[in-house]
Amino acid sequence: xxxxxxxxxxxxxxxxxxxxxxxxxxxxxxxxxxxxxxxxxxxxxxxxxxxxxxxxxxxxxxxxxxxxxxxxxxxxxxxxxxxxxxxxxxxxxxxxxxxxxxxxxxxxxxxxxxxxxxxxxxxxxxxxxxxxxxxxxxxxxxxxxxxxxxxxxxxxxxxxxxxxxxxxxxxxxxxxxxxxxxxxxxxxxxxxxxxxxxxxxxxxxxxxxxxxxxxxxxxxxxxxxxxxxxxxxxxxxxxxxxxxxxxxxxxxxxxxxxxxxxxxxxxxxxxxxxxxxxxxxxxxxxxxxxxxxxxxxxxxxxxxxxxxxxxxxxxxxxxxxxxxxxxxxxxxxxxxxxxxxxxxxxxxxxxxxxxxxxxxxxxxxxxxxxxxxxxxxxxxxxxxxxxxxxxxxxxxxxxxxxxxxxxxxxxxxxxxxxxxxxxxxxxxxxxxxxxxxxx
Numbered sequence: 208x209x210x211x212x213x214x215x216x217x218x219x220x221x222x223x224x225x226x227x228x229x230x231x232x233x234x235x236x237x238x239x240x241x242x243x244x245x246x247x248x249x250x251x252x253x254x255x256x257x258x259x260x261x262x263x264x265x266x267x268x269x270x271x272x273x274x275x276x277x278x279x280x281x282x283x284x285x286x287x288x289x290x291x292x293x294x295x296x297x298x299x300x301x302x303x304x305x306x307x308x309x310x311x312x313x314x315x316x317x318x319x320x321x322x323x324x325x326x327x328x329x330x331x332x333x334x335x336x337x338x339x340x341x342x343x344x345x346x347x348x349x350x351x352x353x354x355x356x357x358x359x360x361x362x363x364x365x366x367x368x369x370x371x372x373x374x375x376x377x378x379x380x381x382x383x384x385x386x387x388x389x390x391x392x393x394x395x396x397x398x399x400x401x402x403x404x405x406x407x408x409x410x411x412x413x414x415x416x417x418x419x420x421x422x423x424x425x426x427x428x429x430x431x432x433x434x435x436x437x438x439x440x441x442x443x444x445x446x447x448x449x450x451x452x453x454x455x456x457x458x459x460x461x462x463x464x465x466x467x468x469x470x471x472x473x474x475x476x477x478x479x480x481x482x483x484x485x486x487x488x489x490x491x492x493x494x495x496x497x498x499x500x501x502x503x504x505x506x507x508x509x510x511x512x513x514x515x516x517x518x519x520x521x522x523x524x525x526x527x528x529x530x531x532x533x534x535x536x537x538x539x540x541x542x543x544x545x546x547x548x549x550x551x552x553x554x555x556x557x558x559x560x561x562x563x564x565x566x567x568x569x570x571x572x573x574x575x576x577x578x579x580x581x582x583x584x585x586x587x588x589x590x591x592x593x594x595x596x597x598x599x600x601x602x603x604x605x606x607x608x609x610x611x612x613x614x615x616x617x618x619x620x621x622x623x624x625x626x627x628x629x630x631x632x633x634x635x636x637x638x639x640x641x642x643x644x645x646x
Contacts, residue, residue, distance in 0.1 A: 209285045213247040214277040218270045219621070220263060220631040221562060221594055235403070237262040239562040239594060240631075242269035242317070243621060244277055246325045248285055255329025256620040259321040259533040260561040265314075266631065272318035275305065277325070289330035293353040296323055296539040300355075312511040316536055323537025324567065328617035338617040339570040342538070343379055343577045347372035350578070354542040355513060362517045368546045375581050382577045383611075391608035392572050393583065394590040395423030395453065397560050402427040406441060413445040420606035422450050423587050425481070429456035432471060439475040448476070451587075455481035458509070462491040466498040479503035479527055486510060492524035505529050508558035512536070513543040520551040527585070529558045532567035541571060545579050554585035562594045565602045566618035569609040597625040 220240040240263055246255035261269055276299060280288065288295050299319060300306065308315045331338040342350070351369050386392060396419075399412035416424050426442055428435040435454075442452055454477045460468060465483035480502055484491045486509035496504040503526035510516050510530060519525050528548045535541050548555050555575055557568040572588045580586070588609065595601035599620040603610040612618055628635045 209248050209250050209253065211246050211280045211283050211285060211288075212249055214274055214281060215245040215247060216270045216274045216277075217241075217243040217245075217626050218266045218631045219243050219258075219562075219626060219629050219634075220266060220637070221597075221629055222636070223593065224263075240266045241562050241621075242266055242273050242321055243626070244270075244273045244321050244325050246277065246280060246322075246329055248329075253285070253329070253332060255325040255327075255332070256616070257321045257323070257325025257328055257537075258563055258619060258621075259317040259324070260531075260564055261317075262561075269314050269317050269321075272305075272314050273321045276302075276315070276318045276322045280322075280326075285329065285333060288326065289333055291352070292323075292326055292330060293355075293539060295326060296353075296355065296537065299323070300536065311514075311536070316511065317534065319536040320533050323539060324533065324617060324619060327538045328619050332616045335615050337570065337612045337614060338538075339573040339577070339612070342570075342574045343383070347376055350542060353539055354546065355536075355540045356543060358514050359517045359543055359547060362521060363543070363547045363550050367550065371546060371549060372578060375578055378581070379577050382581060386573065386576065386611060389608065390606055391604075391610045392569065392576065392588060393423075393586070394421075394588045394604060394607060394609050395425055395451070396421050396590050396592070396607075397425045397427075397455075398590075398592040399424055400426035400442075400455075402430055406438070409438060409441055410445055413442055417446055417450070420608075422607060423453065423478070424450065425453040425455055425589070427457065428454045428472065429459040429468070432468060435468075435472060439472060439477075443475055451478045452476065453478050453481060453505070456483050458482045458485055460484055462488070462494055465491075465495050469495070469499045469502055473499070473502055477502050479505040481505040481529065482508065487515065489515070489518045489522050489524050492519065493522045496524055496526065503527055505556065507531065508560070509534065510544075513540050513547070516544045517547060520547055520553060525553060528553050528555045529589075530555060530571075531558045532564055532571060533561070538571075545571075545575050549580050554582075555580070556586055557588050559589035560591050563598060563619060563621075565590055565595070565609075566598055566600070569602050569612060570617060572609070573611060597621050597629075 223239045224236040240261040241258040243258040331341045505527035507529035508531045559565040600614040600618045
């Protein structure tokens with residue numbers, strides 16, 4: 208019997224604000240960060256690694272919440288935990304005193320995401336499989352048992368989910384082969400389009416993206432309309448009119464303002480407008496969607512839980528679902544969103560604009576195609592070319608596709624040297640510099 212012997216948490220911050228990486232209309236000085244957790248076991252070769260994404264100040268609060276969320280796991284048998292992660296998820300989520308601080312939103316929900324990400328990583332490592340394969344080889348009954356259906360059965364019942372998964376089960380292997388033949392799962396890049404980049408850098412990075420095989424690129428908008436027009440014109444000059452161009456306002460507009468602004472940018476034929484208003488405003492998104500069509504509406508990176516996504520689907524408020532692997536409470540809640548999206552016919556294009564998120568979402572997108580949707584129509588997953596060097600098993604993107612990961616786990620493990628260098632405030636990088644406002 209192998210047990211969990213300890214919980215180690217880290218507040219890890221990277222100084223991305225220095226180069227304006229990650230800059231947008233709402234978040235102009237992001238220091239990409241993570242509340243990172245390691246579930247240690249008696250076996251020095253076996254541990255679970257997980258995190259949730261933040262952008263600087265407050266990461267210490269999340270890291271402490273992660274520690275408190277994970278402490279009940281100490282002393283528990285790893286095999287027993289990993290045999291029924293649905294039960295573990297429900298147990299941890301039922302802590303009424305911590306739940307009161309949410310419920311199912313904010314710091315405590317981010318903390319549960321980190322802990323469950325670490326547990327799924329541990330389960331995949333124990334099985335000797337990458338997470339996408341672990342999920343894709345689970346039976347429909349096992350997947351339904353792991354899924355969080357609480358509060359969403361008016362949109363999707365367990366029986367409906369079971370029927371979906373059973374229908375796709377016989378052809379899973381063929382879709383894995385299909386992904387291998389085409390070079391992986393399609394992705395788009397945001398790396399060229401941060402709002403703080405000047406025009407020369409924008410042109411250079413857009414050309415590099417096209418040369419690297421990307422057929423989808425995304426630009427940040429929303430700070431100044433004339434500036435957006437100029438930047439989108441540059442984008443179309445570089446990528447042409449056959450490539451797909453997406454725009455992202457990062458929640459900066461009110462509903463009428465979003466409708467007017469997107470109307471002014473429609474001449475550049477954006478595929479979607481992302482986060483046009485408050486992430487909690489279901490009816491606002493629906494109104495924007497009706498007004499700006501045929502430009503699609505995408506949102507979800509700040510979707511706090513499965514209930515919000517349920518309402519977005521029920522209200523026909525979005526064209527693209529952009530769930531976040533570190534904001535929803537891990538795979539158990541993510542499964543519910545994927546299954547609901549499939550029922551409502553909304554393609555899932557996960558958000559990955561943050562440290563480590565690309566490493567996670569590649570597994571989720573592959574699983575979705577193999578076991579849930581069986582479709583690549585309208586589906587493309589975000590890729591940002593930042594900070595992958597800090598991960599032991601970094602994602603690999605070639606010719607605009609995520610190459611299927613093969614290493615066991617959820618690809619969430621950070622190098623110890625990165626934790627030592629960028630741990631806040633005691634890491635080598637931060638100790639060598641005076642405190643800055645962005646951290």
